[in-house]
Amino acid sequence: MNKIILASASPRRQELLTQIGMEFKVIPSGMEEVPQSRQPEDVVMELSKGKAEDVFESLPKEEKEITLVIGADTIVAYKGRIIGKPDSRENAQEILSCLQGGIHQVYTGVTLIWQAGEKISFYEKTDVEMYPMSMEEIKRYVDTGEPVDKAGAYGIQGKGAAYIKEIRGDYNNVVGLPVGRLYQEMKKHFLL
Amino acid sequence: MNKIILASASPRRQELLTQIGMEFKVIPSGMEEVPQSRQPEDVVMELSKGKAEDVFESLPKEEKEITLVIGADTIVAYKGRIIGKPDSRENAQEILSCLQGGIHQVYTGVTLIWQAGEKISFYEKTDVEMYPMSMEEIKRYVDTGEPVDKAGAYGIQGKGAAYIKEIRGDYNNVVGLPVGRLYQEMKKHFLL
Numbered sequence: 001m002n003k004i005i006l007a008s009a010s011p012r013r014q015e016l017l018t019q020i021g022m023e024f025k026v027i028p029s030g031m032e033e034v035p036q037s038r039q040p041e042d043v044v045m046e047l048s049k050g051k052a053e054d055v056f057e058s059l060p061k062e063e064k065e066i067t068l069v070i071g072a073d074t075i076v077a078y079k080g081r082i083i084g085k086p087d088s089r090e091n092a093q094e095i096l097s098c099l100q101g102g103i104h105q106v107y108t109g110v111t112l113i114w115q116a117g118e119k120i121s122f123y124e125k126t127d128v129e130m131y132p133m134s135m136e137e138i139k140r141y142v143d144t145g146e147p148v149d150k151a152g153a154y155g156i157q158g159k160g161a162a163y164i165k166e167i168r169g170d171y172n173n174v175v176g177l178p179v180g181r182l183y184q185e186m187k188k189h190f191l192l
Numbered sequence: 193m194n195k196i197i198l199a200s201a202s203p204r205r206q207e208l209l210t211q212i213g214m215e216f217k218v219i220p221s222g223m224e225e226v227p228q229s230r231q232p233e234d235v236v237m238e239l240s241k242g243k244a245e246d247v248f249e250s251l252p253k254e255e256k257e258i259t260l261v262i263g264a265d266t267i268v269a270y271k272g273r274i275i276g277k278p279d280s281r282e283n284a285q286e287i288l289s290c291l292q293g294g295i296h297q298v299y300t301g302v303t304l305i306w307q308a309g310e311k312i313s314f315y316e317k318t319d320v321e322m323y324p325m326s327m328e329e330i331k332r333y334v335d336t337g338e339p340v341d342k343a344g345a346y347g348i349q350g351k352g353a354a355y356i357k358e359i360r361g362d363y364n365n366v367v368g369l370p371v372g373r374l375y376q377e378m379k380k381h382f383l384l
Contacts, residue, residue, distance in 0.1 A: 020354040021336075126358075131376055144213075161364055162212040162375035166318075171363040172353055183354035184323055 002066040007055035012157065013072060013177045020179050029054040029071065040077040044109025045121040047073035052111040052119070068114040068190070074176050076152035078104040086153045092142045095153040100163070101132040104152065106174045110182055112189070122185060124178040126169030128156070133163055194258040199247035204349065205264060205369045212371050221246040221263065232269040236301025237313040239265035244303040244311070260306040260382070266368050268344035270296040278345045284334045287345040292355070293324040296344065298366045302374055304381070314377060316370035318361030320348070325355055 006017060009028035017024055029051035035043045052071025059067060076083040078099060086092035109123040133141070146160060147153035154160035156167075156174045170178045198209060201220035209216055221243035227235045244263025251259060268275040270291060278284035298318045305311040325333070338352060339345035346352035348359075348366045362370045 016353070019350060021351050131372060156363075158211060159213050161208070161371050164362065164372045166361045166372075167363060168360045169358045170356065171348075171359060179353050180323060180356045180358075 003063070003068070005055060005059075005067055005069045007051045007069055007071040010072075010176055012175050016172055016175060016177045016179050017070075020183060024070075027055050027058070040075055040080075040082055040105065040107045041109070041123045041125065043082065044073045044075055044107045044123050045111065046109070048109040049111040049119070049121050052113045056113045056117070064117075065115060068112060068186075070182070071111045071113075072108055072177050074106065074108040074151050074173075076104055076106050078102070083152055085149060085151055086147055089142055092147040092153040093138055096133065096138045096141065096147065097135070099152060099154075100130050100138070103127055103129045106152065106169075108173045108176060108178055110178065110185075112185065114189075120185065120189070122181065124170050124173040124181050126167055126171070126173045128167050128174060129165040130154075131163050131165050137163075195255070195260070197247060197251075197259055197261045199243045199261055199263040202264075202368055204367050208364055208367060208369045208371050209262075212375060216262075219247050219250070232267055232272075232274055232297065232299045233301070233315045233317065235274065236265045236267055236299045236315050237303065238301070240301040241303040241311070241313050244305045248305045248309070256309075257307060260304060260378075262374070263303045263305075264300055264369050266298065266300040266343050266365075268296055268298050270294070275344055277341060277343055278339055281334055284339040284345040285330055288325065288330045288333065288339070289327070291344060291346075292322050292330070295319050295321045298344070298361075300365045300368060300370055302370065302377075304377065306381075312377065312381070314373065316362050316365040316373050318359055318363070318365045320359050320366060321357040322346075323355050323357050329355075 004024035006024050006026050007029045031050050031054045033050040035046045037043045037046045048071040052069045056069045106126045111121040113119040146155045146158050170180050172179050196216035198216050198218050199221045223242050223246045225242040227238050229235045229238045240263040244261045248261045301315040303313040338347045338350050362372050364371050
């Protein structure tokens, strides 16, 4: 592969790819797909595939032959139910009230597409246990503005770290891109 | 507490305290103590206490009454044996060869001292599982210079992330400061 394209506008995903030393270009997918799948792991793989395909298809033919496109999607699930991004301050408070003190799951699905449309999709799951939070703490945290655009209404890489007791799985999967697994898959397919 | 002092020169610990929104001053302890303890959890608590006491004692009396000092120490253990920081490139390669493909433990001990010498020490343990690495990968990674000053010869917050399969515990404990537990302890003792 001569060229890597990340099909995501997320600054956190870009930072993670940079962190492990990858050079890449960003072409966000404008795709707003409603998933057909129901299970969290299927949903994130389906959505990551939609984004990667969208960007891959937009490339000129000669570019397709030398480019790897990476798509990714992250969701939070609690007791099997998918938790979205908060659409208001009140909603962020509700989500955090629901998650506090318990264990929830973060799923990130990743799809790689290269050459004549060869593709693989995989996902990683990370269990996250939060400390109990008082209503006042939840309000104070929501007031920082951090929960706004985050699945599960918290940022583990931000102030949210103060409320995380432990995780089981890949930390970067919670941030938005499982770079350990991603690197291993790229090594397997492209002999890095 | 009016004032918080971090008794550590580690830029990573400073970043983590800043990340959760704390305001603090840095006064590194010059202490190079040889621990009396043998067990990893006792070693990190003993060393964190030595650093915190060293800095607390150096404060003028009136400062002691309004200051909280935080000391911390991090080590890596594999099969119960403590693994130090690498003292050469060859040593970094040896450490990574030993850790690759297996599960090791990262311990960080933290001591808080305030007012008339009131103090608490605690530790957090995180299990870290690494992907298998070829000798060539290990050499390439050591060549980046990242392993030099790191317990266990890797930086989970750097390029090392590509080789981490999963963790169990607090991620920031591996980076050098368990800010989740630290925040909870401060909340308990100082009603944040």
